[in-house]
Amino acid sequence: MKLQAHGIETELPAGWEGRIALRTQPTAATRSIGDPAERTNPIVHLANFALPEQRGDFGSGAVDLMSEPHVLVVLFEYGPECANTALFSRQGMPKKLTPTMFSGAALQRTLPGQAGCQIFFTEGNRAFCLYTVLGGQSAATRVLPQANATLAGTRILAR
Amino acid sequence: MTVALPRRADRPARAESAELSSDGIHRDPGNHDPVATTTFAQRLAHRASGLFSGHTSRRSFLTRTAVVGSALAVGPIDFLLKPGTAYGYVCGTCTDGWTAFCCTINSGRNSCPPASFVAGWWKADNAAYCCGAARYIIDCNATCPTQCACRCSGASCDGRKTCCNQFRYGQCNTQIACYGPVVCRVATCTPPWRYDPSCTTSSATDNRTRDHGAPCLTTDCGTPIAKKYAALGGSAGFLGPVVAAEKANSDKRGRVARYRNGNIYWTSSTGAREVHGRILAEFGTQAGVNGVLKYPTSDTRTSNDKKSTYSNFENGRIYDRGTPGVFTVPRPYFAKHEAFGGISGVLGYPTGAVRRSRDNKSRYQNYVGGRIYVQGSRVVEIHGAVFTHHESIQGVYGPLGYPVNDLAPTGDRRGKAQWFEKGIVFYTPTTGAYGLWGKVLDRYAANGNVRGSLRYPTSKPTPVGDGRGTFATFERGNIYASSTTGGFQVNGAVLAAYLDVHGGPQGVLGYPLSELPPAGTPGGRIQTFEGGTLRYINDTNVVFTPNP
Numbered sequence: 001m002k003l004q005a006h007g008i009e010t011e012l013p014a015g016w017e018g019r020i021a022l023r024t025q026p027t028a029a030t031r032s033i034g035d036p037a038e039r040t041n042p043i044v045h046l047a048n049f050a051l052p053e054q055r056g057d058f059g060s061g062a063v064d065l066m067s068e069p070h071v072l073v074v075l076f077e078y079g080p081e082c083a084n085t086a087l088f089s090r091q092g093m094p095k096k097l098t099p100t101m102f103s104g105a106a107l108q109r110t111l112p113g114q115a116g117c118q119i120f121f122t123e124g125n126r127a128f129c130l131y132t133v134l135g136g137q138s139a140a141t142r143v144l145p146q147a148n149a150t151l152a153g154t155r156i157l158a159r
Numbered sequence: 160m161t162v163a164l165p166r167r168a169d170r171p172a173r174a175e176s177a178e179l180s181s182d183g184i185h186r187d188p189g190n191h192d193p194v195a196t197t198t199f200a201q202r203l204a205h206r207a208s209g210l211f212s213g214h215t216s217r218r219s220f221l222t223r224t225a226v227v228g229s230a231l232a233v234g235p236i237d238f239l240l241k242p243g244t245a246y247g248y249v250c251g252t253c254t255d256g257w258t259a260f261c262c263t264i265n266s267g268r269n270s271c272p273p274a275s276f277v278a279g280w281w282k283a284d285n286a287a288y289c290c291g292a293a294r295y296i297i298d299c300n301a302t303c304p305t306q307c308a309c310r311c312s313g314a315s316c317d318g319r320k321t322c323c324n325q326f327r328y329g330q331c332n333t334q335i336a337c338y339g340p341v342v343c344r345v346a347t348c349t350p351p352w353r354y355d356p357s358c359t360t361s362s363a364t365d366n367r368t369r370d371h372g373a374p375c376l377t378t379d380c381g382t383p384i385a386k387k388y389a390a391l392g393g394s395a396g397f398l399g400p401v402v403a404a405e406k407a408n409s410d411k412r413g414r415v416a417r418y419r420n421g422n423i424y425w426t427s428s429t430g431a432r433e434v435h436g437r438i439l440a441e442f443g444t445q446a447g448v449n450g451v452l453k454y455p456t457s458d459t460r461t462s463n464d465k466k467s468t469y470s471n472f473e474n475g476r477i478y479d480r481g482t483p484g485v486f487t488v489p490r491p492y493f494a495k496h497e498a499f500g501g502i503s504g505v506l507g508y509p510t511g512a513v514r515r516s517r518d519n520k521s522r523y524q525n526y527v528g529g530r531i532y533v534q535g536s537r538v539v540e541i542h543g544a545v546f547t548h549h550e551s552i553q554g555v556y557g558p559l560g561y562p563v564n565d566l567a568p569t570g571d572r573r574g575k576a577q578w579f580e581k582g583i584v585f586y587t588p589t590t591g592a593y594g595l596w597g598k599v600l601d602r603y604a605a606n607g608n609v610r611g612s613l614r615y616p617t618s619k620p621t622p623v624g625d626g627r628g629t630f631a632t633f634e635r636g637n638i639y640a641s642s643t644t645g646g647f648q649v650n651g652a653v654l655a656a657y658l659d660v661h662g663g664p665q666g667v668l669g670y671p672l673s674e675l676p677p678a679g680t681p682g683g684r685i686q687t688f689e690g691g692t693l694r695y696i697n698d699t700n701v702v703f704t705p706n707p
Contacts, residue, residue, distance in 0.1 A: 023364055026293070028411075028427070033284040034293040035350040035427060038362040056365030057281065058328075078330060079361040085333035090183030101179065105309070105325040105340060106186055108365075109256035119183040120329060129329050 006042035007126070008075065011153030013146060018046035023057075044075035046150050048143075049135075058108045058131055066114065068136030071147045075130055075154070082127035090121040094130055095151050099140035102132075113137060124158030180337075186325045187339040190305040249372035251319045253311035257368070259319040261299060261343035262375035263312050269376070271299035274306045275342040276335060279328020280351040282362055283369035289348035290380035296368055297351050297358075298328055301339025309340065317373030331358035346376050353430070384416045384423045387431035397421070398435060413454055429454045429473065438470050438477045441485040451475065451489045462502060480508055489513065491538045492524050492531045499565075505529065505542045516555060532561060540565050544592035545577050545584045552619065558582060558596050569609050576609070583608075590615045590634060599631045599638045602646035606674075612636065613648060623664050630664065639663075639670050644689065647671035653686055653693050656701035667691065667705065 001012045005020040012018050021043050026034035043057050049070045055061040059072050066072065075093075082088050102115040108131075115137035119130045132147055134140055179188055251257055265272040278300035286294030301307055301322060309323035325340040331351065351358040381389070384405050394400040399419030407414050413426035421435025432455035434442055445452050453473035461468050467480045475489035486509040488496055502508050507527030515522050521534045529542025532555070539562040541549060555561045560580030569576050574587035582596030585608075593616040595603055600620075609615055613633035620629040620640075628641030636650025641664075649657050653675055661668045669689030676684050684695040691705040 023362070026362075031292045034282055034362055035360075037350065037352070037360050037427065038282075039360045041361050054366070056367055057363040058326075058365065060365050060367045076363065077361075079359050081359055082330070082333050082361070086336040087185060087327075087329060087333040089336065090181075094183065101182065101184055103186070103325060105190070105323060107256070107324060108326045110320070110324050111256050116326070117184065118186065118327060118329075120185060120327075121183045129327075 003044075006077075007157040007159050008042055008044055008077075009155050009157070010044065010046065010150065012046065013149050013153070016046060016048050016146075016150060017051060018044065019051065020044050039079055041077035041079065042075075043077070044073075044154075046073040046075075046154075047071065048146055056108075059133055060109055063107075063109060063111060063114065063133055066111075066133065066135035068113065068139045069143055070135035071143050072133040073130070073147055073150055074132070075128055078127040078129070080125060080127070083122045083125045085127075088120045088122045088127040090119065091123065093121060093123050093128065093151070093154065093156055094119050096148050097132055097144050097151070099137075099144065102134060102137060102140055104137055107133065115140065123156045126156060126159060128156070185336045185338060186327070187301070187303045187305045187337055189303075190301075190325060190339050249370050250316035251371060253318050253320055255319060256324075257319045257371065258298075258324050258341045258344050259312035259314070259317050259321050260371075260373040260376060261345050263314050263317040263319075263373045264321050264343050267375050269345055269347065271297075271345065272342060275299040275301050275339075277331045277345075277351075277355045277357060278335075278338055278341075279330050280358060280363070281328055281365045281368070283366045284364065285366075286348075286369050288346065288370070288372070288376065288378050290378065292348060294369060295347050295349065295351050295354070296365075296371075297331070297345040297347065297354060298326075298341045299343050299345060300327055301342050302335075303337035303339055305339030307339070307342060314373070317375075328363055330361050330363070331355060333357075333359075344371075346371075346373075382414070382425070383431040384414060384425045387423050387425075387433065388416065388418070391433060398423070398433060408448055410448065413448060415448070424448060424454050426454050429456045432456060432470075433458050434470055435459060436468075437479045437485045438468065441477050441479075441487055442470075442472075445477075445487050445489075452477070452487065464503065467502070467508065478502070478509060483508070483510065486510070486512060488524065491533060495531050495538045495540050496526070499540055499542070506531070506540060518556065521555065521561060534561060537563065539563060541577065542566070543586075545575075545586055548584060548592040548594060548619075549579075552594060558620075559584065559594050571609055574609055574615055585609060585615050587615050590617050593617065593619045593631070595631060596620060597629070598640035598646035599629060602638050602640065602648060603631075603633075606648055612650065613638070625665050628664055628670055641670045644670040644672055647674055649675070649686065651675075651695075652698045652701050653695055656693055656703065657688075660701075661693075661703060668693070668703075 003010050003018050003020050006022055008020055023040040025040050026036055026038050028036050052061050059074055062072055101117040104115045107116040113136050115134045117132045121128055262269040271277055278298050280295055280297045282293045282295050284293055285291055288294050307322040312318055312321050322340045322342055327338050347354055352360050391398055398421045402419055403417035405414055405416035415422055415424050421433055421439055423431055423433050425431040434455050448454050452475050455470050455472050457471040459468050459470050467478050469476055469478045475493040477487050479485045488509050496506055499506050506529050509526050511525045513522050513524045521532045523530050523532045529546040531540045541562050545566055559582045563578050566575050566577040577584045582594050582600055584592050584594040586592040595616055613636045616631055616633050618632040620631045622629055630637050630639045636648055636654055638646050638648050640646030649671055664670050667690045671688050673687040675686040685692050694702040
């Protein structure tokens with residue numbers, strides 16, 4: 001299945017599901033969801049397990065449900081002012097994740113057995129963080145090919 | 160007092176560190192993976208037993224937090240007494256995977272501790288802590304190389320971890336690539352880009368952290384204006400009692416509350432700012448927030464020289480100097496004034512309001528040391544000796560007209576020049592400021608202006624007195640010009656002979672018709688005048704030959 005929105009497209013492998021979302025922009029009348037000056041950007045969640053409806057942008061709510069064979073891929077976009085800064089100096093979206101990139105500490109919320117990897121990059125003058133969570137670090141070798149296949153099918157279009 | 164973060168005991172090397180960085184993975188490679196180590200659980204158990212000396216009871220904590228208003232109202236008994244319900248959720252534990260709040264580990268300060276930096280943020284919607292508005296959580300990540308070690312905070316409530324989660328939200332300080340683990344979290348109702356200008360407005364959301372709390376975090380309720388008024392002492396403060404309750408302005412952008420001695424204005428971009436006294440009166444004459452100045456961006460401040468108070472606005476500033484008066488410096492005058500040092504610079508304090516010129520071609524504002532003219536999009540300052548000289552020759556109505564750029568160095572490290580519509584004023588501290596225009600300026604420019612042999616002017620173009628021409632003096636010569644002859648330079652021994660022996664332009668020679676040619680010219684160095692020639696032999700011998 002192919003997902004396409006907000007200048008991002010991805011071909012989901014069998015057994016994966018995903019969302020490309022853009023949160024509601026706060027206004028003066030909706031201060032409960034933030035300040036009108038905030039800018040919302042596209043967020044991609046891809047997973048080889050059922051994603052819950054209520055999720056944090058970096059996967060909270062979803063990571064609680066993960067078991068060892070599960071992978072969550074988050075592609076989080078930042079404003080154009082971030083593009084090509086030191087943090088986002090890497091050019092191009094990573095297509096190959098390896099076990100050595102992952103750490104049990106590199107998680108938004110550290111949960112037993114899980115491991116994460118954050119890669120900040122710029123592509124087409126758009127700044128992103130690719131955040132990948134493994135349900136079990138010990139299964140990295142087995143599940144990363146799936147994640148890499150997903151990344152291979154994901155394209156960021158220049159804006 | 161600042162709590163020193165526990166130092167790492169070791170920094171295991173990682174062979175893949177350089178490789179990770181080139182892959183765009185900027186977490187500190189020297190910070191080992193504490194979560195994966197077998198000693199971590201032991202360390203948690205050890206530390207959790209009490210680095211935090213003060214014990215906070217469940218009831219006393221809950222009565223101070225936002226949860227009182229939400230959860231307590233729904234089921235107070237359950238909420239207070241059931242283990243593992245809201246109390247546990249708000250307080251968290253060392254094993255819940257989240258990081259402790261900064262006020263828990265930073266001596267009560269809700270800010271990043273030393274050796275950490277604001278690295279990113281997220282928000283939680285509809286937060287009771289912020290009275291139903293969005294709540295912002297700002298991560299403080301350790302700077303590289305990481306100087307802290309993964310541990311539990313040790314607090315009985317908010318016993319979460321510190322320096323364990325090597326994760327970065329990434330909207331702040333993006334000029335810093337390398338980051339260590341999250342040391343702690345700042346919780347605020349202030350948008351992060353206003354809390355720290357290094358943060359961008361790209362928002363991330365995680366509503367599951369909405370009610371994460373700590374005893375040192377309190378609710379942040381009340382309108383910004385109400386909080387500002389309270390912070391200024393309320394009715395006992397200098398603003399005095401309320402005379403008109405807070406209300407939205409007609410511009411639908413901001414709010415205002417009026418007090419006996421001043422007002423507080425608020426917008427989402429400016430925050431809540433007080434304006435009072437004579438500055439408020441002047442603000443009123445400028446039509447307040449509906450006028451050119453728009454909303455205040457500061458409270459009343461005292462200038463560095465202690466000679467005035469002032470308030471900043473979105474589009475300018477108001478100065479109160481006491482006896483000299485209260486004056487508004489609106490945009491674009493304000494930007495120009497600031498560019499020249501503000502009240503400490505060459506222009507000094509404003510001395511009047513913005514006025515329209517008699518010819519209706521400009522608006523201007525006077526300052527102690529000069530003036531700023533605005534003509535359409537052109538904003539030009541004029542000050543000091545140049546301003547005095549310009550004024551002495553009828554200013555913008557005189558031969559120079561309006562200034563077209565600011566005073567600028569001439570490039571010889573000696574003087575300065577300012578361009579006008581019809582001429583140029585040259586200035587050095589030794590020669591003073593003199594304007595040149597017309598044929599005199601044309602010749603001066605053709606001869607290399609300040610880099611030519613004449614150097615700087617020592618007079619403006621002055622009528623010779625014969626009804627025909629003008630002349631100007633320079634450090635090393637003169638230029639004479641008439642309507643029929645154009646302008647020519649005369650200098651050195653030839654000038655001395657021209658003036659002292661032959662009576663200058665009103666004498667037998669009349670006006671020059673050429674320049675003195677350079678040494679080595681075939682036929683000699685002869686300068687031609689209307690009534691004859693002057694041949695330069697040497698500095699003491701100049702020969703006059705009348706026209707036949």
